[in-house]
Amino acid sequence: MLVDIATMAQGDFPEPMTGLTLMHYLMTSGLLFALGLVGFVTRRNLIIMFLCTELMFQAAGIALIAFSRFHLNHTGETFVIFVLTIAAAEAALALALVVLLFRRKETLDASSWAELRG
Amino acid sequence: MEAISNPILLYGACALVGVGIGVALPRKGRNPQVLGALVAAVGLGGLFLWAGIASQGALPNYHFYLFSAIALGGGLRMITHPRPVYAALYFILTILASSGLYVILSAEFMAFALIIVYAGAILITYLFVLMLSTQAPTEEETDALSPYDRFAREPGAATFVGFILIAGLTSLMVTGAPGLDSASAGAAETREGYLERLPGKVERAMQRTEGEDGEMLIARSDEVVSVDASDRTALVRNTDGAERTVPLPADLSLRNVEGVGFELLYAKPGAIEIAGIILLMAMLGAVVLARKKVEMDEEAKLAMAGGDA
Secondary structure (H helix, E strand, O other): OHHHHHOOOOOOOOOOOOOOOHHHHHHHHHHHHHHHHHHHHHOOEHHHHHHHHHHHHHHHHHHHHHHHHHOOOOHHHHHHHHHHHHHHHHHHHHHHHHHHHHHHHOOOEHHHHHHHOO | OHHHHHHHHHHHHHHHHHHHHHHHOOOOOOOOHHHHHHHHHHHHHHHHHHHHHHOOOOOOOHHHHHHHHHHHHHHHHHHHOOOHHHHHHHHHHHHHHHHHHHHHOOOHHHHHHHHHHHHHHHHHHHHHHHHHHOOOOOOOOHHHOOHHHHOOOOHHHHHHHHHHHHHHHHHHHHHHHHHOOOOOHHHHHHHHHHHHHOHHHHHHHHHHOEOOOOOEOOOOOOEEEEEEOOOOEEEEEOOOOOEEEEEOOOOOOOOHHHHHHHHHHHHOHHHHHHHHHHHHHHHHHHHHHHOOOOOOOHHHHHHHHHHHO
């Protein structure tokens, strides 16, 4: 059953992929995403929490590129450009917010801002 | 039998990874991080072993395992390292390894864009903010770090939830993935169709490719008028104005960068503008948010005015 997945599309450039399956890439991507999720939930430093979202972006990027290769078109790759764009925009805005919060309380602890919950 | 043993092996490996990460997360008191990392590594190895066994007949490329191991190891160390700057550096390691994965998938353009944009720009921003907002302890002991870096929040529950997620995802890969169709022929046709818009590339390739008679396909002075990608021929005009049809070289195809460029600027022309606007708004927002009002007393204002006059 799984050997069917293994007969992944053979591309023409630069050489046919020998024996790499889509599943391997999806597994790496899924594990990276889970690591990012665990990090986001457990770490208490605001900056590390944003770094963990970047790890999740990265996992999504690997899955997109793998699917792009699987379907032999470039749509997935162009979408990764938008992942990079969003990551850059998020880094700029989130870090500006973190700097603001740090100026107020001199701490990066996420739970010190618990009063912000509605 | 296989239907029972495979999920047990899979969930066992997932549980091992979860336990390992739970142990490796920073916590109060004794901190067996190395032990936890080892357990997690064994679990990850088990998962990939399971994937290898499940797709027998297709021996995997060892580069893939190398880069995956570096990426996952970097990610694991990143979420467990108590020092934020080291966590950012381990994330750069993950970025480099995943750009290696991109190269294996023949996405060279995105691999380099990833290194330049992520490792070069975004992570440097992170490092600067870390340096601006962390009171760095001078001693080697982690006791000098802020408490919010030393203790994780709810490590047990979080890793449990995270690896319920990964176990679900991986078991869906077993049951759901065979329904996927591999590449459609239409996609490859569109890719080749873009060759019709690149007569200059075709001309250069034909001038450098030898035909069956040992001569180059077309002379240096010849000019490619148009390309027909469906029957792989090109209309060539020589200096006298005479036109003839020449078959394309067999190995001529669209490169990765050309493909991404066509997809981005020809097939989806509006998208790149939207990305530009998002970046512009983010830049403006960051400037407005992080701006600090400079307090100036009367003397300083007078001094400045005097300097100008």
